[in-house]
Amino acid sequence: MIRLNIDNHWLEVEKGTTVLEATKSLGIKIPTLCHHPHLDSSIGGACRMCLVEVEGMRALAPSCALPATEGMVVKTRSKRVIQGRKMVLDLILSNHPLDCMTCVAAGNCKLQDYCFEYGVKDSRLRSGDEKDYPLDHSNKFYFFDRNKCIICGKCTRICTELQQTHAITMSGRGFDTHVSPPFEDPISQSTCVSCGNCVSACPVGALVPRRTERFRYWETRKIKTTCPYCGVGCQMELLIKDNKVVEVAPSDGAANNGMLCVKGKFGYKFIDHPDRLRTPLVKKEGRFVQATWDEAYRLITDKITAAKDEFGADSIAGFSSARCTNEENYLFQKLFRAVIGTNNIDHCARLCHASTVAGLAATLGSGAMTNSNLEALGSDLIFVTGSNTTETHPVIGSHIKQAKANGASLIVAEPREIELAKVADVFLQIKPGTNVALFNGLMHVIIKEGLEDKDYIRDRTENFEELKEVMENYSPEVVAQICEVNKDDLIKAARMYGKADKGAIYYSMGVTQHSTGTQGVMAVSNLALLCGNIGKESAGVNSLRGQNNVQGACDMGALPGYYPGYQKVFDSKAKKKFEKAWGRTLSDKAGLTITEVVNGLDEKTIKILYVMGENPVVSDPDTGHVKRALDKADFIVVQDIFLTETAEYADVVLPAAAFAEKDGTFTNTERRVQRIRKAVNSPGESKPDWVILMELMKRLGYGASYGGPADIMEEIAALTPQYGGISYDRLEVEGLQWPCPTRKHPGTKVLHREKFDRGKGLFKPAEYIKSAEVPDKDYPYIMTTGRMLYHYHTRSMTKRVRGIDALYPESYIEIHPVTASRLDVNDGDKIRVSSRRGSVVTKAKITDGVVEDVVFMPFHFYEGGANYLTNSVIDPIAKIPELKVSAVSLEKL
Template sequence: MIKLTIDNQQVEVEKGATVLDAARKAGIEIPTLCHDPRLETSLGGACRMCLVEVQGARTLSPSCTMPATDGMVVSTKSERVVQGRKVVLDLLWSRHPHDCLTCSAAGNCKLQDYSFEYGVKGSRFENPEEEEFPLDYSNKFYYFDRNKCILCGKCTRVCNELQQTHAIGMSERGFETHVTPPFDDPLAQSKCVSCGNCVSVCPTGALVAKKTDRFRYWDVRKVRTTCSFCGVGCQMELLIKGDKIVEVQPYDGAANNNMLCVKGKFGYKFVNHPDRLKTPLIKRDGKFEQATWDEAYDLIVSKLKEAIDDHGPDSVAGFSSARCTNEENYLFQKFLRAVVGTNNVDHCARLCHASTVAGLATTLGSGAMTNSNREALKSDVILVSGSNTTEAHPVIGAHIQQAKEKGAKLIVAEPREIELAKEADIFLQIKPGTNVAFFNGMMHVIIKEGLQDKEYIAARTENYEELEKIMESYPPEKVAEICGIDAEDLIAAAKMYAEGERAAIYYSMGVTQHSTGTQGVMSVSNLALLCGNIGKEGAGVNPLRGQNNVQGACDMGALPGDYPGYQKVINPEAQAKFEKAWGRSLNNKAGLTITEVVNGVEDGSIQFLYVMGENPAVSDPDTTHVEAALKKANFIVAQDIFMSETAEFADVVLPAGSFAEKDGTFTNTERRIQRVRQALKPIGESKPDWVILTELMNKMGYEASYSHPSEIMDEMASVTPQYGGISYDRIDEEGLQWPCPTKEHPGTPVLHTETMSRGLGLFKPADYIESAETPDKDYPYIMTTGRILYHYHTRTMTKRVKGIDVMFPESYIEINPITASRLDLADGDKVKVASRRGDIVTTAKVTDKVVEDVVFMPFHFYENGANRLTGTALDPTAKIPELKVSAVRLEKA
């Protein structure tokens, strides 16, 4: 430790800390314009505002780059320091417009704040002939005003060091220095992904979010909450003026390190969109009519009781929602189980990570991400497979890119050349559906080369002999032929992973959405166990959850076979526990999955379907079949914030509150339970989902008296072991990661550190099985699906954000140039795509991201959507559909 004196106050800091670090530890404020604690210290010091005086030094020094030394005596407020800072401000104003009265950054401008603090009103060096530069409005979400840029460098450094996009930099030298994309192109022509992190750190009005509402920053109030898009769980502040969100700023939470993506930063405008549902609707004679809440409730209760009385409780089913809070998912499954008497409850995890829950629960005892978001920064080897991380989970993708820049080795095994593939040490462009063979090939090499962690295997695993036996059948040459890769690349990747001290695997739906999805997940686990990478910081098996609360919805029992906390409905002890807690007899038969419910709606065995915040008409495979079932439905209730494609089929539509209009919690992909805080009153007559469910429970004769979601959390904690120590008070400032079983428990960043949740890690090897549908002469191409950066799930929210929808308003299909040439297709041509389920017409995007005879479609779109083509083959264990492999044919439209 180092001891120094700052402003007559002794401070002790660790070696390597800067003077600025030491001052802030002591509570001494030093002004900064260019400093950001997340950035490399040695590259800072551009603005010179943080000048301090060190005893014995002839000149003032920037405290943000000056290392603290033992015995150093520092003054931060001497006359020399104050005069030095005034000169800095004086020089900055010499090239800066004096338009504070009309500047949109007023109230959020450090230059303005420091000028007021130091009494600087202008510049002695003012140049009246200074050139005025045009504003760059080319980006859809923000603009750049070079005239107000003070060259602090924060924007370029955040883009390059943190976001890792390298879209902007500094050009020219001396007085001509300026921020620019390469070659002085407009921002729209750069590599910019519109994350807005540069906008968030700009200390002046140089980078400004485009605004549809005029406001001053002193007019707004800030409400901290959790992002409602992907599973990263970014913390943010909503800036509220009146009854509207006018801007979003990132918050320095543990999950996101003060970063956001384009959806988190700019995708908030759906909240106040005029399309929001504002009143209950009842369909009469085929048309929706406004109704009162009592009318809607009375009809729902009448139809619900009719279905139960005439056909039994199992004629009722419900889809819960990964977009709703933990508290709302808990109440939804409780409503179906304790009030209705059925376990027919499921949600979209069935379509994305059901195989993760099943696979990892079998091999490790817990079906969740073993490590934490930011641990990628501590990895020395990272294997990404089945995850387009920079687009589906952008902030985690940035962490992986940061790790790569710091020296970590990166292996990518993907059917498409995703962004991370361009930076990978080894890129293996595997054929869709060959994940099990690929992981088996990796393990074959590791075992043959003697690179497995024998000590770890002996102490912490079982069934290794079975693994060795099956892996003998997967030599690199055989696997290379199956996967369409080079055997030498496979060997190199296996050695690279095995030789890593902290090797992490990141995967998502490219591994899970297969008829062999559970086997794929267990193969990932086998590989990690083989090299001793479970229970270690910076390593582990890391399934990335797609939606904001898909982890929490699973945790809360929105699954047909599980009560909250993954306690099985067929377990008599679990049944007795929840019967006592809920005061009702419970059904001990596992319920139906989403795909089984849809079939039940079609054949009439499901008489009443309650859909909360889900959109199966877009997200489920074989859209035509789903629509046919919904058309035949006896009675459907849809509860949502917009009139979704599914809600159009409903008999009653209930207007729900958005994430900004309610309190609650989300659980992110790293198992972190975080607060969601109400910032606005519910729009129109809409209500938070938990209020609607509480009122319906009471209407059905079941007493439910919750005055606030914190009371629901207390009940959840009492019956869910992993959440036993969670309360709103404990997570008010920083979320906690489950398992957190007691009020004293600190939470669990890394699972399985001492022992696996099941005791020993189980090797569960599997042979490679082809996808259920393979190409033939009638359907010669493999279609795979996935996400894109700018849209979220079924677009109910993002298509109502103008900038996003203008960029990607419709579906498209990626086709390799050789395939396109063979079909006489050019980029932008209309192409007819057909599968055994139907056909669509979409737009060709010719690209070498995909190999010959493989095509890709994003699944977000309803019109001409990919899921009109996908099949219904299921994984026999997890019942997850094979959405990643469909045989199709193409022809010019």
């Protein structure tokens, strides 16, 4: 520790603390323009606004870049300091427009604030030669006004150090120094991803979001909430004026370190889009007509009651939602289990991470991400596989790139050359569907070369001998042939992971969405256990959850075989516990999964389907089959914020509130339970999902009564061991990571530190099995699917954001140049893509990011949608469909 004196106050700080950081502990405010808490302080001080006087130093020094030293005496408000800061403002204003009356950044401009604070009205150094650069509106989400740029460098450093995109830089020298934005050089390909972190950080009006509403910042109020998009769980502030969200700013939460992506920053306009559902709709004679809530509720309750009486409760099924809150998912499964009387409840985790729940539960005892988002920054080695992280989880992707820039090693194993592959130490461009062989090959080398953690294996695991025996068959030569990679690269990757002190594995649906997905997850777990990388900070097995609350929906029991907290429905002790709490007799028969429900509709054994916030017509495999099955349903209820493609098949549509219109919690991919807060009123007669569910439960004769989501969380905490210590009071400032069993427990950053949930970690060796469908003469290409940065899930939200939809309005297929040449296909040509399940027409995108005879399609689109082609064959354990490998043919139109 270091002792120093600031403004006649002695204090102790850790070595390496800057003077600026030290002043904060005393509540002293020092003006800053270029400073950002997560930027490297050793190269700060560009703007000089944070000048302080240090005893023994002749010149004033920038406090943001000045390390505290033992015995240092600092003055932050001396006459000399005040004059120095005034001179800085004078210099800045000498070449800055004085248009505060009309500037859109007024009220959110640090320069304006500091000029007011220090009484600086104009510059004595102004030459009269005003800058007059044209505004640049070429970006879809923000504009750049070079006239107002003060060359503080904050935007360029955030782009380089934090976002790691390197899209903007400082150019020129002397008076010509300026920020080179991504659109300045039209010849080069910009790396800008429109994350908006530079815009959020700009201290003046140089980088400004495009607006559809006119407002002044002092007219707005701020509501802190959680992003409704991917599973990172970024914290952000909604700026509200007149019951409208007019802007979004990042908040410095534990999940995101003050960063957002393009969707979080700019993708909010769906909230007040004209397409929002405003009243209940009932289908009469094939057309939707507006209805009252009473009419809609009566129709639903009559149909449910009749179906139960005639066909039994198991003739009814429900799809819950990874986009709804924990409280709403809890009530949805309670509605089905305690009120309707069936366990036929599932949600989209079945299509993304059901194999993670099954695989990690078997090997470790808990099917969740073992570590935390920010721990990537401390990893020695990061292994990314089955995840295009910078597009699907952009902020975590940036953390991985930061770790790489700071010295961590990076291995990437993917069928496509994703962004991270370009900076990887080893890139293994594997054949789709060969994950298990790859992981086994890595373990073969590690065991052969004695790189495994022998003490960890002895003390904390079991069944190693069987693993060792099975891995004998996966030599680098064999695996290189299966995966179609270079065996030397495979050996290099194995040695890197085997020798790393803190090796972290990040994976997602490229591992899970296979007919052998559970084996793939268990193989990942085997690899991590082999090297002692579970239960250790900045290491672990990190399953990246796709949607904002897919982890929470699983936790809440929106699964056919589990009550909340993964308590099995066929376990008599758990069943009695919930029967006592809910006051109803419960079924001990595991319900149907999503794919089984669709088959049940097709076979007429499922009569009624209730869908809350899901869109299976677009998201589920084999779209043609899904549509035919929905056509056969006796009755369908859809509860959503838009009339989705699935809602078109409904008999009743219920208008729900969006995330910004209700209170609740989401649980992100790192198991962090975080608040969402009501910021605006919902449109028309729409209601929060939890209110709709509570009112339906009452209509069906169950006495559900909650004063609000906080009351529901109290019930969740009482019944769910992992959430036992979670309450709204505790979540007010920062979220908590489960398991958090008691009100005094701080939450759990790293799982399995001392022991595994199952006792010892279990090695479960898995043999490589080919994908269910392989290319042949009729369908000679492998199609794999995935997500893209700009769209989210089935586009129900993002296609209603103008800038996003302008960039990517339609589907496409990525094709290697050699494959395209054989087919005489050029970039942008229309192509018919066919599989054994159907065909679609889409546009060709020629890229060497895929290999010959492998093609890629994003799944977000309905027209020309990839899921018309995908295979619905399932993993027999987790019952997850094989969305990642389908055999297709290509035909130029």
